[in-house]
Amino acid sequence: MLEAYAARYRRDLTESVVPFWLKHSLDREYGGYFTCLGRDGSVYDTRKYVWLQGRAVWMFARLYNQLERRPEFLDAARLGVDFLRRHARDAQGRVYFSLAREGQPLFFQRKPYAAVFYQMGLLEYSRATGDAGCLAEATEVFWRIVEWIANPALLDRPAYAGQVPSSSLANHLVLGLLAADLAETTGDARYRQVMRDTIAGALRHYDPARRVFLEHVALDGRDLRAWPEGRLFNPGHSIETAWILLHLLRDLPDPAARQIALDAIEGSLEHGWDAEYGGIFYFMDIAGQPTLQLEATMKLWWPHAEAIYALVLAYTLTGETRWLEWLDRVDRYVYTHFADPEHGEWFGYCDRRGDLALASKGGNYKGFFHVPRALLFSIQAIEGARQP
Numbered sequence: 001m002l003e004a005y006a007a008r009y010r011r012d013l014t015e016s017v018v019p020f021w022l023k024h025s026l027d028r029e030y031g032g033y034f035t036c037l038g039r040d041g042s043v044y045d046t047r048k049y050v051w052l053q054g055r056a057v058w059m060f061a062r063l064y065n066q067l068e069r070r071p072e073f074l075d076a077a078r079l080g081v082d083f084l085r086r087h088a089r090d091a092q093g094r095v096y097f098s099l100a101r102e103g104q105p106l107f108f109q110r111k112p113y114a115a116v117f118y119q120m121g122l123l124e125y126s127r128a129t130g131d132a133g134c135l136a137e138a139t140e141v142f143w144r145i146v147e148w149i150a151n152p153a154l155l156d157r158p159a160y161a162g163q164v165p166s167s168s169l170a171n172h173l174v175l176g177l178l179a180a181d182l183a184e185t186t187g188d189a190r191y192r193q194v195m196r197d198t199i200a201g202a203l204r205h206y207d208p209a210r211r212v213f214l215e216h217v218a219l220d221g222r223d224l225r226a227w228p229e230g231r232l233f234n235p236g237h238s239i240e241t242a243w244i245l246l247h248l249l250r251d252l253p254d255p256a257a258r259q260i261a262l263d264a265i266e267g268s269l270e271h272g273w274d275a276e277y278g279g280i281f282y283f284m285d286i287a288g289q290p291t292l293q294l295e296a297t298m299k300l301w302w303p304h305a306e307a308i309y310a311l312v313l314a315y316t317l318t319g320e321t322r323w324l325e326w327l328d329r330v331d332r333y334v335y336t337h338f339a340d341p342e343h344g345e346w347f348g349y350c351d352r353r354g355d356l357a358l359a360s361k362g363g364n365y366k367g368f369f370h371v372p373r374a375l376l377f378s379i380q381a382i383e384g385a386r387q388p
Contacts, residue, residue: 001324002312005331006382009308012339013375018063020344020361021368025056026076030102031083037362040343044360046101050088050114052367053080057121059368061128067376074128081125081134088118093144094155098364110155112148115141116174123181135185142178146194149175165219166229169237172201173244180248195248199257202241206260210286211267213238228292233284235272236303239265243310246317262318265310269326272303277353279333280304297352301366304334305346305374312378346371 024041025033027048035052036045057080064073087103088095095118097109119141126134148155149171159165176198183191205213215232216224224230245261272280279299283291307330315323337354338346340361348366349357360366 002315002382005312005327006379008331008335009375009378009382013067013372013379016339016341016344017346017372017375021056021372022072022076025362025368026079027083027101028079031086032080032099032103033368035362035367036364037360039340039347039359039361041361045364047106047364048083048099048101048103049364049367050084050096050098051117052362052364052369053084053088054114054117054119054121055367055369057081057084058117058124059372061121061124062376063372064128065124066380077121077125077128080121084118084121085134085137088114093141094148095141110152110157112145112155113170113174115145115148116178119145119178120181123178123185127181127185139182139186142182145178146175164222164224166224167201167204167217167219169202169205169213169215169241172198172205173241176202176244176248180251183251192252195252199245199248199252199254202245203257203260205241206264207286208260210271211263212271212286213241213264213268214286225287228285228289231285231287231289232291233271233286234282234303235268235280235284236282236300236306238268238272239303239310240306242268243306243313246313262314265307265314266322266326269307269330273329274299274352278329279337279350279352279354280307280330298357299333299337299350299352299354301338301346301348302370304330304338305370308334309374309377309381312381316381 020041024037025035027034032048032053033056034043034046035049036043038044057077060073060077064070064077083103087099090096095115096105097114098106100106119138122134122138125131126138175194179191179194183195205217207214212233215234216229218224242261242264245257249258272284274281280303281296282298282300283293283296285291311323311327311330337350340347345361347356348360351357
């Protein structure tokens with residue numbers, strides 16, 4: 001029943017998305033990738049955003065490891081790895097957020113996410129090549145990330161008296177994703193404990209009344225709903241959380257947690273879908289209050305990509321037709337509003353009505369990651385290939 005989707009996603013991945021980035025993003029002169037690309041692939045900003053560099057390394061290496069062992073995939077991954085290992089870290093071992101085209105540091109964000117995707121790229125490249133140095137550095141960076149998340153002051157983010165110690169959903173998810181790949185690669189039991197901690201931590205963000213994951217919860221259990229952050233619901237992130245949990249639960253089975261993850265896919269779509277214009281809202285306030293994010297009603301590429309894969313995964317796990325109904329709705333929206341049959345790839349940003357807000361294909365937040373990952377994972381789930 002999903003074969004037509006698999007064929008569509010394979011065509012999109014191999015004939016549109018991957019060729020676009022191979023043609024336009026590789027910087028053969030200085031290394032790394034251009035991510036700020038116009039509709040036709042023209043470069044409008046030569047800066048290198050490290051988290052997108054790491055994501056692209058991971059994606060090219062994953063394509064090489066699991067789709068097809070094409071030398072050009074490995075060559076593209078190497079172009080990014082070599083650039084990042086030369087330029088991405090400071091004297092303290094922290095990872096910059098952005099670099100000049102040639103590699104000079106430009107900005108340090110004081111968040112761990114550039115390091116997260118730097119680590120992901122190193123690890124996947126090591127799996128493609130057997131590079132022991134990349135594996136050793138990926139391991140070292142992982143445990144640094146664990147420390148940085150536990151103690152943000154190490155990234156120059158001191159705690160202040162008025163702050164409420166809280167849990168960020170994103171932090172749990174990135175640690176779980178990294179730990180799962182390290183566990184598979186090394187067999188080290190410490191990573192399975194991080195996976196368990198991720199599952200437990202993410203479940204603390206679950207709102208059973210709405211069947212969604214919230215972005216922030218207090219570590220001491222106090223109610224944060226007096227603040228917009230405590231009411232913040234990102235439908236795409238909630239959906240991504242659900243499928244990441246389903247991945248982790250393959251190795252650490254928990255029927256109750258599995259049901260929560262499935263329920264959250266449906267709940268996130270029911271609450272996050274725009275009944276008037278279609279598409280998935282970017283941000284929402286669970287109490288119906290105004291959001292602080294001015295772009296809240298926009299429709300972005302990545303929540304829709306996450307929804308496609310989550311729905312494919314949910315159907316392959318359960319066989320329940322409710323997932324196909326949602327998949328048809330999301331798929332039609334994507335291929336009406338985001339996919340570009342003329343120049344390839346997906347647009348990233350539509351307004352609430354679904355009209356293009358920007359014609360660019362990449363920027364400092366959109367790169368070679370969410371779209372190809374969702375398409376690859378969906379193909380693998382449908383065709384019964386090894387799950388990532």
